[in-house]
Amino acid sequence: MAGATSLHVRSISHKTAPTAVRERAHLTEERAVELMDALSAGSASEPACVSVIPVSTCNRTEIYLEVKDGADADAILREALAAIGADCEVFFSEHALRLDGLEAIAHLYRLASGMESMMLGEPQITAQLKDAYRLARAHHEPGPGLLRAFQGAFRAGKRVRTETRISTGAVSVAFAAVELSRKFFDRLGKHRALLVGAGETGALAARHFLQHDIGHLTVVNRSFERAEALAATLRDEQSRQLVEADLDIEGESADSARALRGPDSRIIARPWDELGAAIANADVVLSTTGATEPVILPAMVQAAVKDRHGLPLFMLDIAVPRDIHPDVAKIGNVFVFGLEDLDEIVQGNLAARRGQIPHAERLIGEELAEFGQWLEDIDMRPTVAEFRAYLEELKDKQVGFVRKKQSDELADEVDKNLQLFIKKVLGRSMSSLRNSESREERARHLETLRALFSAEERDAD
Amino acid sequence: MTALVTVLTILLPILYLAVWADYLWLFYTEHPVARRTCSRAAAAVVILHMGVMVIRGVALQRLPMGTQAEFMSALALALLGTYLVVERRLRAKNTGFLTTGAAGLMMLSSAIFEPGAAQVNPLLSDPGFAGHAVLVLLSYTALSLSFLYAILYLVLARQLMRRRFGLLFRRLPALETLERMSVVSVEMGVPLLFLALALGHLWMYDLADRPGLDPRLAKALTPWDAKILFSWVIFLGYTAGLAGHRFLGWRGRRMNIMAVAAFVTIVVGMGAVHHFFPTFHKFPTMDASAVASPRADAPAYAANHLLTGER
Numbered sequence: 042m043a044g045a046t047s048l049h050v051r052s053i054s055h056k057t058a059p060t061a062v063r064e065r066a067h068l069t070e071e072r073a074v075e076l077m078d079a080l081s082a083g084s085a086s087e088p089a090c091v092s093v094i095p096v097s098t099c100n101r102t103e104i105y106l107e108v109k110d111g112a113d114a115d116a117i118l119r120e121a122l123a124a125i126g127a128d129c130e131v132f133f134s135e136h137a138l139r140l141d142g143l144e145a146i147a148h149l150y151r152l153a154s155g156m157e158s159m160m161l162g163e164p165q166i167t168a169q170l171k172d173a174y175r176l177a178r179a180h181h182e183p184g185p186g187l188l189r190a191f192q193g194a195f196r197a198g199k200r201v202r203t204e205t206r207i208s209t210g211a212v213s214v215a216f217a218a219v220e221l222s223r224k225f226f227d228r229l230g231k232h233r234a235l236l237v238g239a240g241e242t243g244a245l246a247a248r249h250f251l252q253h254d255i256g257h258l259t260v261v262n263r264s265f266e267r268a269e270a271l272a273a274t275l276r277d278e279q280s281r282q283l284v285e286a287d288l289d290i291e292g293e294s295a296d297s298a299r300a301l302r303g304p305d306s307r308i309i310a311r312p313w314d315e316l317g318a319a320i321a322n323a324d325v326v327l328s329t330t331g332a333t334e335p336v337i338l339p340a341m342v343q344a345a346v347k348d349r350h351g352l353p354l355f356m357l358d359i360a361v362p363r364d365i366h367p368d369v370a371k372i373g374n375v376f377v378f379g380l381e382d383l384d385e386i387v388q389g390n391l392a393a394r395r396g397q398i399p400h401a402e403r404l405i406g407e408e409l410a411e412f413g414q415w416l417e418d419i420d421m422r423p424t425v426a427e428f429r430a431y432l433e434e435l436k437d438k439q440v441g442f443v444r445k446k447q448s449d450e451l452a453d454e455v456d457k458n459l460q461l462f463i464k465k466v467l468g469r470s471m472s473s474l475r476n477s478e479s480r481e482e483r484a485r486h487l488e489t490l491r492a493l494f495s496a497e498e499r500d501a502d
Numbered sequence: 503m504t505a506l507v508t509v510l511t512i513l514l515p516i517l518y519l520a521v522w523a524d525y526l527w528l529f530y531t532e533h534p535v536a537r538r539t540c541s542r543a544a545a546a547v548v549i550l551h552m553g554v555m556v557i558r559g560v561a562l563q564r565l566p567m568g569t570q571a572e573f574m575s576a577l578a579l580a581l582l583g584t585y586l587v588v589e590r591r592l593r594a595k596n597t598g599f600l601t602t603g604a605a606g607l608m609m610l611s612s613a614i615f616e617p618g619a620a621q622v623n624p625l626l627s628d629p630g631f632a633g634h635a636v637l638v639l640l641s642y643t644a645l646s647l648s649f650l651y652a653i654l655y656l657v658l659a660r661q662l663m664r665r666r667f668g669l670l671f672r673r674l675p676a677l678e679t680l681e682r683m684s685v686v687s688v689e690m691g692v693p694l695l696f697l698a699l700a701l702g703h704l705w706m707y708d709l710a711d712r713p714g715l716d717p718r719l720a721k722a723l724t725p726w727d728a729k730i731l732f733s734w735v736i737f738l739g740y741t742a743g744l745a746g747h748r749f750l751g752w753r754g755r756r757m758n759i760m761a762v763a764a765f766v767t768i769v770v771g772m773g774a775v776h777h778f779f780p781t782f783h784k785f786p787t788m789d790a791s792a793v794a795s796p797r798a799d800a801p802a803y804a805a806n807h808l809l810t811g812e813r
Binding site: 378382 | 532
């Protein structure tokens with residue numbers, strides 16, 4: 042790699058290692074800070090490591106390193122990991138992915154785009170990368186290479202997500218349930234959901250519907266206490282989220298604001314014997330009880346749809362064995378779906394996402410090419426910056442002279458023209474340096490430029 | 503100016519097809535560029551087309567709906583314009599390929615038809631009749647859109663019932679949205695139809711009072727005309743449907759089947775009226791000499807000629 046530094050990544054992920062190994066590699070936020078401190082302390086005495094950004098999520102732990110050219114990245118990392126008492130061997134085992142130079146950057150770009158995620162195109166990884174980047178910047182400013190690489194990765198991720206459909210369509214069963222319901226009711230906020238059963242699965246599905254602003258949620262369970270408890274939990278969660286979202290506050294302030302706002306009245310519990318009435322009031326029915334026999338029977342639904350004037354009733358049976366009697370699906374305007382339907386939707390969406398990979402790869406390639414160009418120019422930048430400073434200095438002197446002797450308008454005009462002149466000279470110089478026949482020739486040209494226009498030379502003058 | 507209008511007239515079918523291609527691109531790929539550009543492109547084409555219509559109207563001194571080519575062109579404009587209003591209100595773009603496709607085909611057929619400049623309906627120069635014709639065109643276009651969305655609703659409901667999670671499932675808007683698109687179309691079509699009928703009645707009485715009108719024609723100009731009566735039935739039917747939707751909560755499959763049935767009734771009923779019942783709404787075309795030689799009693803003359811076939 043050209044330039045004074047080189048970039049590396051050492052990665053343990055779901056693609057390369059089983060869960061037990063990933064657990065050994067995991068770095069908590071405190072550990073990540075310790076690692077950055079250790080590498081920073083090392084760079085004071087042995088200035089080999091420029092910077093490090095650790096990224097640790099439930100599916101992966103990756104360490105991005107920028108080291109001086111020629112330095113042994115593995116040795117530096119091994120030493121730092123040992124210093125903080127982390128399991129350093131795992132990053133050098135057969136479970137680790139070790140990439141250097143542009144390959145490391147390509148990996149980062151793919152990661153930010155969700156291409157390396159377990160669920161192709163999942164968006165969470167971008168936020169996790171941004172957190173890692175912010176943490177690193179808060180403790181030790183990363184080197185120019187890592188800084189540029191992460192910024193480029195965020196840009197690549199954004200482009201991939203906005204210019205392709207790699208992140209569209211539900212890829213989890215719970216989201217697929219919401220997606221399917223939205224094929225019936227676009228504005229969920231104007232509709233009512235009924236959750237039959239108060240177990241974990243039901244609660245998860247209910248949370249997804251609440252996240253998508255369902256207008257009203259009723260929980261019905263054989264044990265009314267459990268229904269009431271789940272409704273209370275969901276109310277509490279929702280009101281906390283609403284307050285935090287409205288006021289952008291967390292912790293104790295949010296608690297006091299929540300107390301003022303009151304509980305989320307959208308969520309209520311009803312006793313089991315009101316199940317029929319609850320179905321009649323609902324547009325979306327989610328059933329997740331552990332009953333061994335169907336609990337939602339045709340007669341119950343028939344009575345419920347009588348007064349709906351043809352409005353469809355969406356019923357989702359995610360219980361095993363089923364909660365909804367098979368004959369319910371035969372009732373007009375009643376649409377009953379099960380787990381296998383949700384799975385089919387998920388598989389269809391995943392296939393559609395996979396179809397977007399070539400487009401995403403193309404976009405990543407474009408962004409990588411830009412990074413490659415930046416990297417190519419990295420050795421020129423200090424010298425060109427000095428040359429620019431020299432030209433700017435000359436310009437300022439000249440403009441000052443004109444300002445003394447002539448009018449301000451004329452001085453401004455001279456300033457504008459000289460700025461254009463500098464831009465052209467620098468552009469031409471960069472272009473000539475880029476087109477040098479060999480790296481050696483470019484180094485010679487840079488040396489000449491430095492000799493002629495460096496600050497030291499100017500001071501000597 | 504004439505040259506510009508000619509160029510635009512040739513260009514318009516191509517622009518309509520380009521808009522169609524954009525909406526098709528959106529439907530098949532949901533590409534963000536297509537999503538950003540399709541409505542704007544359609545709106546630009548509508549504005550351009552309206553400009554051409556206005557210039558043509560001013561140049562010809564009549565509503566440019568006199569020939570088959572002009573009529574198809576006006577129909578395409580009405581369809582695209584009405585669709586855009588519905589799309590804007592519901593923010594659902596994925597059905598656009600159907601309406602823009604139909605409008606594109608109309609524009610193509612308009613380009614293929616003979617210009618027929620020699621044979622036009624001189625009543626189109628009469629503002630009352632022209633307004634009535636435009637309102638009728640717009641109202642029935644809106645009702646046809648309602649029919650289209652009702653069909654789409656039934657298709658998607660069937661796909662869901664059969665658990666087919668293919669392209670239509672992924673791309674079509676929610677059943678609720680399709681129903682609202684159908685209802686919004688009716689909400690546009692019904693007042694327009696009322697205005698069209700009201701203006702038609704006013705124009706008819708105004709025409710009956712004009713000097714020189716053939717007494718047989720004056721007798722034929724009656725509100726009890728079969729076509730007018732059928733139009734009022736259509737108006738009342740759709741108004742009842744809207745009231746049922748709003749006040750009685752008519753929704754879903756039944757409501758959409760009613761919308762389909764209503765439009766089929768319009769098509770079949772109008773065909774039957776034209777074939778089996780006498781109506782003064784039959785306008786034969788006339789030769790250019792009738793139009794080219796203005797007379798003091800031109801409207802009555804034109805009406806006499808058109809409605810009785812005599813000069």
